[in-house]
């Protein structure tokens with residue numbers, strides 16, 4: 001059970017995930033979380049650096065879909081101006097939104113990675129349908145209300161994973 005929370009990879013930030021490296025591994029698509037993965041949860045728009053990151057994926061023929069548990073207003077306002085397809089109210093770790101994203105991108109699970117900052121939603125949900133999961137360090141230490149609650153559970157899961165020697169990285 002604990003293994004379901006274990007990401008396949010762990011990086012410091014979204015910018016450590018490079019289009020060329022993904023392409024070399026045969027990755028054709030990305031399902032990414034929004035809040036505290038791409039930008040701070042309370043930042044409404046993409047930064048210029050992030051827009052370049054999205055462009056690098058377009059250039060490498062890697063399709064990106066934003067899959068967020070946040071509401072339509074938040075996700076649409078962020079994703080529409082940069083032309084990135086999105087799914088809001090995703091209810092991760094339920095798998096339905098991940099499956100819908102795969103369908104829309106017309107890609108198989110083995111060709112897609114999931115990126116997110118939360119074990120309880122992004123990583124658990126991605127692992128449940130066999131997607132390659134990449135955990136990023138949250139962009140900011142503050143969180144919205146529900147996430148604050150999730151973080152408490154997450155800390156205890158991380159502690160157990162460390163005790164069992166299943167993860168090596170330091171926070």
Ligand SMILES: [Mg+2]
Nearest residue numbers: 033035036117
């Ligand atoms: Mg998040």
